[in-house]
Every structure is written in structure tokens, then in C-alpha cells.
Amino acid sequence: MxxxxxxxxxxxxxxxxxxxxxxxxxxxxxxxxSRGKPCSNQLDLSVGIFDVVKPDSCFLTSTGTDVRNYSVPAEFTGLSEMREMFSEIISVEKDLIFIGGNSSLNLMFNYFSKLFMKGLPDRNIPWNNYEKIKFLCPSPGYDRHFSITEYFGIEMIPVEMNSDGPDMNVVEELVKNDGDIKGIWCTPVYSNPTGCVYSDETIKRLASLKCKSDEFLIFWDMAYVLHNLYGEIIKIPDIISECANYGNENRPIIFASMSKVTFAGSGVTCLAASKKNLASFLETARVSTIGYDKINQMKHVKYLKDLDNxxxxxxxxxxxxxxxxxxxxxxxxxxxxxxxxxxxxxxxxxxxxxxxxxxxxxxxxxxxxxxxxxxxxxxxxxxxxxxxxxxxxxxxxxxxxxxxxxxxxxxxxxxxxxxxxxxxxxxxx
Ligand SMILES: Cc1ncc(COP(=O)(O)O)c(C=O)c1O
Known part of the structure; x- marks a missing residue:
């Protein structure tokens, strides 16, 4: 008008x-x-977490680990109970899940660091060695994803975001012809900022993409998988199994976070990937830390209890x-x-x-x-x-x-x- x-x-x-x-x-x-922060009334919902671990609490996990101490190497991947919880949340089998610290962005950054220093398992060509690396960035998208890719000097290619995910016709065309394209950012459930949910068809097309580069990765950020406004429980196809259907099980790297379930910046996060990708990530992660915060994991497990809760x-x-x-x-x-x-x-x-x-x-x-x-x-x-x-x-x-x-x-x-x-x-x- x-x-x-x-x-x-x-x-x-x-x-x-x-x-x-x-x-x-x-x-x-x-x-x-300006920023997607929970308000204090939301934060108040989780203050009970401070009561579940007290001085006289039992600090032993179901496997006998004392969370106040360093982890034994076998438990570097996180408390078994925490892995089970994330396994239910993101519908990925527990053995493929690694529990990180307080920030999923930090895990994403670490994954890129590993790729740039060591490359993918089997290939072992550090991405640093390549003259050019490009990533597809469905846009509008999340600025902090873009900051990570920009930091590593990756050329970002915007792809239009539709109401059912990225424009897959464009994605298919680009990855078919350009071997420098080594990945795509995805926030499949309630994407930041459009709020769209990827359709099953989009997910299938991502899983079955025919890429010129055999190192193509899908960074699958499930930050908002639990964050429905109207009580709908969104179940999208499990991207690892979907990719495996096309022989691409090493393609997806999944991230999730409790930042907006309990406390922003003080939650617990996870990374999930194929057996091969996870093992390779762990090699680097084990050098960078003796282990993440198990006390916070125990607090989350005891307070949150299960998926229904x-x-x-x-x-x-x-x-x-x-x-x-x-x-x-x-x-x-x-x-x-x-x-x-x-x-x-x-x-x-x-x-x-x-x-x-x-x-x-x-x-x-x-x-x-x-x-x-x-x-x-x-x-x-x-x-x-x-x-x-x-x-x-x-x-x-x-x-x-x-x-x-x-x-x-x-x-x-x-x-x-x-x-x-x-x-x-x-x-x-
Ligand atoms: C898509 C997306 N991923 C990740 C994050 C941040 O997660 P974390 O607090 O676990 O680093 C946000 C926060 O706004 C987000 O929107």
C-alpha cells in the first residue's frame, strides 16, 4: 500500500x-x-538445581565415578547418565555422544580447530593446507556460526533460507560443482532467526547430497530442539542414520545445548558424530583437557531427571x-x-x-x-x-x-x- x-x-x-x-x-x-537471552523469570525456573547437589550428597555416579575428581579415561566422554539424557533429546545412540562443557559454540570452534590442524580421519589432510575452503551459510542465519567460519578464513556462501530449510536446489547445484565447498551450517529445528523447521524432504536431500568434495560436513546445531512455544514435540529424522542410508554417515556433526533449558552459559552441551568422527575428535579433545565439568553434569542429571520432566x-x-x-x-x-x-x-x-x-x-x-x-x-x-x-x-x-x-x-x-x-x-x- x-x-x-x-x-x-x-x-x-x-x-x-x-x-x-x-x-x-x-x-x-x-x-x-538484541540478544536471545532468557529473562530472569525463566532463570528462576532452574534455581532448584542448586539444591540437588549439597555437601552431604552422594557424589558417585551409577558407574562409581566420584564427580569431584578427575575422570577415569573411559569416562572422558561424560557421565553415562548425561549421555543417556542427550541421547533421548537428540535421538542419537548414546555411544556416539560426547558431553562437553558450558558452550556448544565452544565445541563447534574446537571441531573446526581440529579440522584445520589435523583434518578428517582417514584423510589426515589439515584443512590449513588447502588454498581455499568454502562453507554454505543458509541466510538469514546465526551470526556466531558465521563468526566461527570467518575466523578460520573459510569463504562463506549465503544460500537462501526457505520455510522448510535452505534452498536445496541451490545447495545441490553448488556442492556438485565446487570441490572447495566442505560444509554447511544447519539449525534444523526452529532455526535462528526465522524459526523454521527443516522438512523431512530437506533432511533427506542434505543426507543424500552428491558432493564434489568427499570431505563435505553438515554442522547440525540442535540448539532449539526442546524449545517449542505451543507444546508440540518436534521429531525430525536422525541425521546420522539418514546420512548412513546413503553411505554418508561421516557427514554430520551434531551439537546440542542446555543453555536455554537451565542457565545460559552455565548449561551442559554435547557433540555427536559417527564412530570414526567421534574417535578422531576425542584424540584432540583429550589433549586439550583432562575432562569437562562433571559436577555440573550431575546437577543437570539429578535436577532434570528425564525427557518427560x-x-x-x-x-x-x-x-x-x-x-x-x-x-x-x-x-x-x-x-x-x-x-x-x-x-x-x-x-x-x-x-x-x-x-x-x-x-x-x-x-x-x-x-x-x-x-x-x-x-x-x-x-x-x-x-x-x-x-x-x-x-x-x-x-x-x-x-x-x-x-x-x-x-x-x-x-x-x-x-x-x-x-x-x-x-x-x-x-x-
Ligand atoms: C543456533 C544457536 N546455536 C548455539 C547457541 C549458543 O549455544 P551455547 O550457549 O551452548 O554456546 C545459540 C545461542 O543463541 C544459538 O542460537
Whole structure:
């Protein structure tokens, strides 16, 4: 509809939005919708974890390990109970699971370090030796995935993200012809930031990809597998078995995290991979540490108990954050619906909403919001190298602010979107 406005109507829109934004500016607000952080009510859900391990607790695991001491080599992969828990969560057999520390990103980084220093098992060609390595980056995607690949000097190729996962026609074409492409980033359940869930068809096509490089890896980040907003339990095909059906069982490296189940940055994480890939990763991991934090693993096992109990806890998280997602979507619909200047996703889980504003205005919207005291994730950060070719995507993180702050922040955001769109359209008339 905005595109059909005549010049006078656009000018009116600009001056009315400007006036409102000036008023917002005077209020000295400080609202943060930039990072996907749980709010304190969510963190309160897990404080009981501090009661499950007390000075007089039994510190022995089912296999007789004292968690207060260094692990025996056989238990380097983590507490048996913790591996069982993750095995249920990600539907991968326990023997293929390694329990890490407090950050799955750290495991991803370590996996790349290993690849660059030692290469893949059997091949043993350090990726450092290659002149060029490329990775496919479904976009919009997660900025910290992109930071890791950029750090290692990997060339990132954006691939469009559809509602059922990456555009597989493009992926198939690229990997068939280019042997420098050695992997793809995937967040298959409630992807960051669009919230999409990969379809079975997409997963099958990823598993069966015919790649020019025989070193192609799928970095499969299951960060949000438990994070549904509406009580739906998402079961996607197990990527290791799916890949094995096509003789590609060494392709996927899976990651998962408790960061948004218990405490952000103080959870427990896991890496899962084929027997061969896991053994090779462990060779390096064993040199880098005597073992990860078993006391935290015990706390998680005792507090979370089993998958049914975890799902109950996730239901409580959802009860806290679902109204926030719905508030954002309601304001977007009221303020931007039908104007033809913005589109957004309506995720059924995860931590984000992806907002596409009028092309070539996302940076402007971001800076107007900042001037009015609303912090958003920088425009462009959902694309490799921070470069959104259309300058239109913004990642909205509704979980941290309270609902009144969110209401305020979204009204400011929508006014900024309208102002920036009208300004852009008029400048092209
Ligand atoms: C897709 C994705 N993976 C991983 C993480 C971080 O996980 P961790 O805290 O385990 O490092 C996040 C956090 O926002 C995320 O969105």
C-alpha cells in the first residue's frame, strides 16, 4: 500500500512518523531486543538445581565415578547418565555422544580447530593446507556460526533460507560443482532467526547430497530442539542414520545445548558424530583437557531427571515467553500488516522472529531505533560478513524484555520501519 502512496501522502507519513519518533527520543528509554537471552523469570525456573547437589550428597555416579575428581579415561566422554539424557533429546545412540562443557559454540570452534590442524580421519589432510575452503551459510542465519567460519578464513556462501530449510536446489547445484565447498551450517529445528523447521524432504536431500568434495560436513546445531512455544514435540529424522542410508554417515556433526533449558552459559552441551568422527575428535579433545565439568553434569542429571520432566520444564519456559512472541506479532500485524513494507515469521519455537523491512532500510531502522533507546541486533548480522545484500533483515529477540518494554520497543520499531520505508520510496520516485 505504501508503494501506491502519492508524494504528498508519503510526506505526511514521514512527518507524522518523525514527530512520534522525536517524542520517543525525549523519553530516554533503554530497551534491549538484541540478544536471545532468557529473562530472569525463566532463570528462576532452574534455581532448584542448586539444591540437588549439597555437601552431604552422594557424589558417585551409577558407574562409581566420584564427580569431584578427575575422570577415569573411559569416562572422558561424560557421565553415562548425561549421555543417556542427550541421547533421548537428540535421538542419537548414546555411544556416539560426547558431553562437553558450558558452550556448544565452544565445541563447534574446537571441531573446526581440529579440522584445520589435523583434518578428517582417514584423510589426515589439515584443512590449513588447502588454498581455499568454502562453507554454505543458509541466510538469514546465526551470526556466531558465521563468526566461527570467518575466523578460520573459510569463504562463506549465503544460500537462501526457505520455510522448510535452505534452498536445496541451490545447495545441490553448488556442492556438485565446487570441490572447495566442505560444509554447511544447519539449525534444523526452529532455526535462528526465522524459526523454521527443516522438512523431512530437506533432511533427506542434505543426507543424500552428491558432493564434489568427499570431505563435505553438515554442522547440525540442535540448539532449539526442546524449545517449542505451543507444546508440540518436534521429531525430525536422525541425521546420522539418514546420512548412513546413503553411505554418508561421516557427514554430520551434531551439537546440542542446555543453555536455554537451565542457565545460559552455565548449561551442559554435547557433540555427536559417527564412530570414526567421534574417535578422531576425542584424540584432540583429550589433549586439550583432562575432562569437562562433571559436577555440573550431575546437577543437570539429578535436577532434570528425564525427557518427560524436561518437557514439563520447557512448557514453563514457553508459558513465560509465548505471550512475548505473541505481543510482538500482534503489534507487527496492527502497525505494519497490509502496508506492503514488511514481512515477518511466526515461529512455533526457538528464540527469534525474523523481520524483513522495506529493502535498503534495515540499517536505517536499526539506527533510528538506537537513537530512541531500542537496541536491536545490528542489521546485516544474520548474513555472512554482516552483509545483507538487500539490507532488509532484522532479528527480533523477544524473550529478555518484560512485556511492557516489548510493547514500547515494538511500537518504536514499527514507527521506524514506516518512516524508513516512506523515505526510501519517496527518494526513488
Ligand atoms: C543456533 C544457536 N546455536 C548455539 C547457541 C549458543 O549455544 P551455547 O550457549 O551452548 O554456546 C545459540 C545461542 O543463541 C544459538 O542460537
Amino acid at each position: 505504501f508503494q501506491r502512496f502519492n508524494e504528498e501522502e508519503l510526506k505526511n507519513q514521514i512527518s507524522s512518523s518523525k514527530e512520534k519518533l522525536e517524542q520517543y527520543k525525549l523519553q530516554g528509554l533503554k530497551l534491549d531486543m 524436561i518437557n514439563l520444564l520447557m512448557g514453563k519456559h514457553a508459558d513465560i515467553i509465548r505471550p512475548k512472541f505473541e505481543k510482538v506479532l500482534q503489534i507487527f500485524e496492527e502497525k505494519l500488516g497490509g502496508l506492503g513494507i514488511a514481512e515477518w515469521t511466526s515461529p512455533r519455537g526457538g528464540y527469534f522472529i525474523s523481520l524483513d523491512v522495506y529493502p535498503h532500510t534495515a540499517k536505517k531502522v536499526h539506527s533510528i531505533c538506537r537513537d530512541c533507546g531500542v537496541v536491536l541486533t545490528p542489521a546485516g548480522s544474520t548474513f555472512p560478513y554482516g552483509k545483507d545484500p538487500d539490507d532488509k533483515n532484522l532479528r527480533i529477540a523477544p524473550t529478555y524484555p518484560d512485556i511492557e518494554e516489548l510493547d514500547f520497543a515494538c511500537n518504536i520499531l514499527c514507527e521506524a520501519v514506516k518512516y524508513a520505508a516512506a523515505t526510501e520510496i519517496i527518494s526513488n520516485k
